[in-house]
Amino acid sequence: MIGYWITTKEKTGDVVPTFRKNWKIDTEVCKAVAKISALGVYEAHINGKRISNYVLAPGWTAYQKRLQYQSYDITSMLREENEIEVVVGKGWMRSPMPGFIDNEQKDNRQKKPVGLIAEICIEFRDGSKKVISTDTSWDYSESPIRFSEIYDGEYYDATYHAKAWTPCVLLDWSKEILIPQEGEEILEKEEVAVKEIIITPKKEVVLDFGQVITGYVKFNVRAKKGDIVEYIHGEILDNEGNFYNDNYRNAKAEIKYVCREGYQNYKPHLTFFGFRYIKIINFPEKINKENFNATVVYSDIQQTGFIESGNELVNRLISNIFWGQKGNFLDVPTDCPQRDERLGWTGDAAVFVKAASYNYDVERFFGKWLRDLACEQYDNGGIPDVVPDYFLNGKSSSVWGDAAVICPWQIYITYGNIEILKTQFESMKGWISFITEMTTTQYLWTGGSHYGDWLAIDAPEGSRTGATRKDFIASAFYYSSTNIFVKAGKILGYDMKEYEDLASNIRKRFIEKYSTYTTQTEYVLAAYFKLCEEPQKVADELAGIIRTVGCVNQTGFVGTPFILHVLSRYGYQELAYTLLLREEYPSWLYSVKKGATTVWEHWDGIKEDGSLWDKKMNSFNHYAYGSIIDWMYEEALGIKPCEENPGFTKLFIAPKPDKRLKWMGGGINTSHGKVRVKWTFKGNEIRYNIITPVPAIISINGKETQVDSGSYIFWGKAY
Ligand code: BGC
Numbered sequence: 001m002i003g004y005w006i007t008t009k010e011k012t013g014d015v016v017p018t019f020r021k022n023w024k025i026d027t028e029v030c031k032a033v034a035k036i037s038a039l040g041v042y043e044a045h046i047n048g049k050r051i052s053n054y055v056l057a058p059g060w061t062a063y064q065k066r067l068q069y070q071s072y073d074i075t076s077m078l079r080e081e082n083e084i085e086v087v088v089g090k091g092w093m094r095s096p097m098p099g100f101i102d103n104e105q106k107d108n109r110q111k112k113p114v115g116l117i118a119e120i121c122i123e124f125r126d127g128s129k130k131v132i133s134t135d136t137s138w139d140y141s142e143s144p145i146r147f148s149e150i151y152d153g154e155y156y157d158a159t160y161h162a163k164a165w166t167p168c169v170l171l172d173w174s175k176e177i178l179i180p181q182e183g184e185e186i187l188e189k190e191e192v193a194v195k196e197i198i199i200t201p202k203k204e205v206v207l208d209f210g211q212v213i214t215g216y217v218k219f220n221v222r223a224k225k226g227d228i229v230e231y232i233h234g235e236i237l238d239n240e241g242n243f244y245n246d247n248y249r250n251a252k253a254e255i256k257y258v259c260r261e262g263y264q265n266y267k268p269h270l271t272f273f274g275f276r277y278i279k280i281i282n283f284p285e286k287i288n289k290e291n292f293n294a295t296v297v298y299s300d301i302q303q304t305g306f307i308e309s310g311n312e313l314v315n316r317l318i319s320n321i322f323w324g325q326k327g328n329f330l331d332v333p334t335d336c337p338q339r340d341e342r343l344g345w346t347g348d349a350a351v352f353v354k355a356a357s358y359n360y361d362v363e364r365f366f367g368k369w370l371r372d373l374a375c376e377q378y379d380n381g382g383i384p385d386v387v388p389d390y391f392l393n394g395k396s397s398s399v400w401g402d403a404a405v406i407c408p409w410q411i412y413i414t415y416g417n418i419e420i421l422k423t424q425f426e427s428m429k430g431w432i433s434f435i436t437e438m439t440t441t442q443y444l445w446t447g448g449s450h451y452g453d454w455l456a457i458d459a460p461e462g463s464r465t466g467a468t469r470k471d472f473i474a475s476a477f478y479y480s481s482t483n484i485f486v487k488a489g490k491i492l493g494y495d496m497k498e499y500e501d502l503a504s505n506i507r508k509r510f511i512e513k514y515s516t517y518t519t520q521t522e523y524v525l526a527a528y529f530k531l532c533e534e535p536q537k538v539a540d541e542l543a544g545i546i547r548t549v550g551c552v553n554q555t556g557f558v559g560t561p562f563i564l565h566v567l568s569r570y571g572y573q574e575l576a577y578t579l580l581l582r583e584e585y586p587s588w589l590y591s592v593k594k595g596a597t598t599v600w601e602h603w604d605g606i607k608e609d610g611s612l613w614d615k616k617m618n619s620f621n622h623y624a625y626g627s628i629i630d631w632m633y634e635e636a637l638g639i640k641p642c643e644e645n646p647g648f649t650k651l652f653i654a655p656k657p658d659k660r661l662k663w664m665g666g667g668i669n670t671s672h673g674k675v676r677v678k679w680t681f682k683g684n685e686i687r688y689n690i691i692t693p694v695p696a697i698i699s700i701n702g703k704e705t706q707v708d709s710g711s712y713i714f715w716g717k718a719y
Contacts (some may be wrong), residue, residue, distance in 0.1 A: 001035055001069065001178060003119045003133030007171035009142050014113070016145035016270065018162060019086045019116045021138045028125040029078050036639050037069035037117035037178060041091030041270050046077045046084050055186045056272065059331045060092045060344075060370070062375040062388045067177045078122070084132075088114050089148040089270030092388075097151065097340055099639070101391060108147075115171045139165040148270040151340050152252035153232075156269075158260040159225055177676060183368035186331050188215070189325035190296040194289040198277075200242045205280040206234075207292055212276040212598040212621050214327040214337040215297035218267040220290075227284035229266070230256045233275035235338060235620040239610035242277040246615035248570070251340040259284060270295055274327060274337030274621050276597065298326045301360040304669040307632050310662030313589045314580065320592065321626035324599040325352075325359055328623050329641065332369055332388065336601065336619035343386040344369065347400035347451065351561045352623050353407045354629040357414035358668050366411045367420060377658035381434030397450045398432065398474035399558055404431040405481040409488060415671065416647015421488045428485050432499065434479050443502075443509035445474035453521045456556025457586050457603055464617070466556040468521040472514055472560055476525040479506040483529075487643070507531060520545065521559030526569065528562040539570030551578045553588060561627035568635040568656060576635070578660040580628065588628055594662050599626040636676040637666050638699070648672055654699035657686050659718060667691070673709070681718055688714040 008017050034051065036044055037058045044051040051072050056554040058068045098104040141162035147155040193208030207217075212235050221229060233253040234245035245253065253273050257266050263716070275294075280287065289324045307318050327335045332344040333356070349356075349369070356362050369387065376389040382396030383404050408424035411417075440447035452473060455634040456466025482503040489496040510531050517523045522544035526532040546552065546567075555563050567576035583589045594606050601622035602613045612618060634640045638655035641648050648670035657664065659677040665678030673693025680687050690698060691711045700716045 001119045001133070001175060002131065003113050003117050004135050005117050005171040005173040005175070006134045006136070006138055006168040007113045007115050008171050009166050011701055012142055014147040015142045016087050016089045016148050017114060017140045017481055019088065019134075019138055019140045019141040019168065020083065020165065021132060021134075022079055022081070022083045023132050025078060025130075027079070027128070029075060030123045030125050032073070032075045032078055032120065032122040034072045034084070034118065034120045035069050035247070036072070036086065036116075036118045037067055038088045039063075039112060039173065040088045040094050042086050042088045042116065043269050044072075044084060044086040046074055046714060047079055047082055049077055050346040051077070053185075054188050055188060056091065056270065056331070056560045057186070059181070059183055059186060060388060061182075063093050063177070063374040065177055065375045066179050066372065068181050069178050070181050070182070074120070084118070084120065086116055086118065087269060088116055089145065091270060095150040096635065097390065098465065105392065112172055113173075115173055116174070134168070136167055138168045140168050140693070141165045145269060148268075149246055150342065151253070153252055153254040153256075153273070154268045154271050155256040156266060157258040158264060158266070159258055167677055182371070183331055184365050186297060187300045188295045188297055189300070189326070192294040192296060194292050194443045195224040195287060195318070197287060198237075198241075200237070201240050202242045204243050204522070205245050205283075206237070207278050207280065207285060207287075208278055209294045210597070211323065212274065212327065213294055213296045213323070214272060214330060214621070216268040216297045217274055217278055217292055219292045220263065220265045221259060221284060222263045223261070225259065228256065228282040229284065230254070230281040231258065231278040231283075232281065233273040233338070234277045234279065235275060236603060236606070237277065238612065239479040243277060244612075247618040247620075249616065251338065253318075253338065259716075267295065269603070272330065272337070274342075285659055290411060296326065296526055297330065298627045299331055299365055301329055301349045301362055301365055303359065304361050305359040305629075305633065305666070307629070307664065308664030309635065309664040311581070311660070313583065313592045314661065315589055316592045318629060318632070320596055320598050321623070321629045322359060323353065323597060324626045326623055327598060327621045329356070329360070329362070329365060332372075333366075336622050337407065338621060339619060343390055344388060345386050345400070346373070346383060346403035347385070347397070347454070347557060348622070348624050349401035349403060350399060350406045351557055352627050353403075354414075354561075356625045357410055358630060358633045363411055363415045363417065363420075366407055367423070370408055370411075370420070370427075371425055372425055373407075374424060377404070377427055381430030381432075382438075383431055383434075384506045395449065395691045397448070398470070398477050399447060400451060401431055401434070402481045404428055405484050409484045412488070413643060413646045415640050415646075416627055416649060418491060421492055424520060425492060427486065428481075428488060432482055432485050432502075435481075436502070439478075440547035443505045444471065444513060445478040446471045448474065450474055451557070453556035453558040455518070456519075456521060456559065457554040457601055459556070464698075466519065466521060466554075468519040468556075468559065472522055473525065475513075476508065476529055476531055477509050479503060479531060480529050482506060487603050493539050519559075520553070520563065521553050521555045524555065524563045524566050525560045527566045539566055539572065542566060543575055545571045546575060546579070551575065551582060553579050554586070556626050560625055561630070564628060564631040565635065568631070573635070573656045574658065576631070588625065596620065599623055632664075633666070633668065636664055639668060639675055639677060648675065650694055651675060651692055651696035652699070653677060653690060653692065653696050657681070665689075684718050686716045686718050687717065690714065
């Protein structure tokens with residue numbers, strides 16, 4: 001870009017500045033493109049019209065090294081006299097996180113200057129060109145957005161009119177970091193109407209949108225100048241039916257709007273919220289449902305997966321998982337969209353990436369995030385717990401850091417494009433070397449600080465870390481990641497002997513050290529990664545202990561994604577379904593029965609007696625446990641990509657039905673077409689309708705049939 005970084009002459013504090021430039025055109029325009037980026041998040045208007053539907057541009061990247069700019073075709077927006085106006089809010093770059101980081105870090109974030117860079121290239125019919133780019137001929141003023149920030153919300157004064165315009169000054173900021181838009185655009189994707197206006201026992205006026213979403217509320221109002229509209233966001237009502245958002249911790253999640261005279265509309269410009277309810281603190285007229293509408297905002301990922309079954313609770317769980325993904329795929333895969341975090345927690349992404357890649361086309365989304373991950377990787381190969389790195393604490397943990405290996409591999413398996421392995425290869429290698437260097441025991445990963453089987457039910461009282469030994473988990477993932485790295489290297493044509501030896505030594509040492517298992521997750525990992533002599537025996541024992549505790553799953557973030565896979569793989573399909581279909585606490589359907597519309601962070605976010613898990617950590621939109629859906633695709637429907645033929649170029653389809661569901665149908669829209677499986681119990685038989693877009697091996701009741709692409713019906717015995 002040829003423009004300069006510009007900023008305001010005086011700091012505008014919390015007030016969002018508007019940058020402005022006017023220019024004239026006196027000949028016919030053939031094409032005009034505007035390129036824009038900012039320090040913070042921006043919204044641009046040309047001649048009073050929004051330049052694009054992109055929300056929260058320029059998106060969120062490892063800003064100190066990579067900052068996206070967007071290119072917009074503005075040909076049809078130009079007139080003889082033109083004006084561009086750009087508001088730049090704090091966004092992810094400059095919002096101080098309300099808790100979590102220390103004051104010095106907060107200060108550093110707040111000290112970052114607001115900045116804008118833009119270049120408008122206009123080509124005329126007569127072959128001439130004009131370039132308008134940011135420099136000191138632009139000016140700025142305060143905008144009606146008096147405050148806007150990611151966690152606390154927005155304060156807009158519609159009575160405010162820019163008074164004084166001041167020339168901008170140049171800002172010394174790198175242009176080297178600018179990259180063209182790489183991820184998916186962030187867009188307004190869906191609208192949700194108010195389901196109900198509730199007057200709570202505390203006499204609060206609460207609007208229920210019926211669904212936990214991520215985005216914001218639009219409202220219209222007829223008001224007198226100076227009237228106030230004010231509301232805050234929440235995900236649930238408490239046990240008594242009152243508004244509750246203590247679980248947002250320090251995120252105020254508040255909208256305040258000062259009305260001008262007459263009829264008007266508003267929607268937030270530079271922020272977003274995770275919510276289902278809003279509590280109205282002020283509204284100048286009688287509230288009708290039609291005054292409000294919620295807009296769902298997420299990255300422009302296309303849905304590829306679909307599953308339905310004969311069980312309504314399972315269907316709601318599936319819907320919750322899709323909503324969980326939409327709510328947390330806002331440019332970066334986040335842990336949650338509501339409290340004072342909303343961060344790219346690597347571990348959450350690592351355990352959900354497979355599910356995510358079947359549900360939606362996330363190739364580009366993860367491609368961009370993984371480049372950020374590689375950028376944020378420490379010199380010693382460690383991976384920050386969150387990407388982009390917000391904590392800047394140099395810390396790395398097992399499973400979380402393994403995202404560096406797990407995510408690119410899954411993206412390669414699902415979409416079959418070798419580029420992701422090429423781009424991430426050095427990063428993967430760095431991570432393996434990091435573990436090899438850091439460990440206190442050769443061929444295992446001992447020492448270090450880890451989250452363990454995060455939030456598992458077998459956690460000792462008061463702890464968030466499950467009972468599974470941390471060294472056990474760290475070593476198991478050290479093995480798994482090294483194995484994946486070997487496969488990736490071989491695909492890229494490298495000699496991987498050194499790492500093959502490493503993997504086999506880890507396995508040997510692991511089996512020597514861990515010959516007995518103390519938790520469900522330990523059994524699960526040993527069997528899943530084949531870190532034992534006899535995985536079948538380990539799975540048999542796992543099934544035994546699950547039954548002993550009453551067919552209950554006690555796993556956390558680490559064991560949960562694999563537990564049903566292990567059961568299905570080793571002949572315990574029925575038990576896997578029993579866990580899926582369990583409705584009492586703890587289970588997936590427990591939250592559904594408690595009214596969940598997204599996946600909860602805790603198995604017991606709302607306890608059986610209606611009380612809530614500690615407000616310090618209780619999100620109702622955390623996708624990690626939604627990883628169960630990859631088991632539904634791969635085992636229940638039986639659609640599995642093969643490692644030898646990634647990207648679904650060849651399929652192995654082996655459905656595993658269960659009578660309790662009556663039927664299940666679904667599939668994945670792959671780049672070769674739609675693969676679809678439906679099984680239905682019909683008396684003593686099961687009918688299988690299978691459509692495959694590519695040659696496949698179909699396995700029914702253990703009998704394998706090789707087929708070309710096409711549509712098939714099979715019958716099998718019910719069992
Ligand atoms: C986040 C998690 C994350 C975890 C790390 C939490 O605060 O919300 O999802 O993975 O910290 O243990």
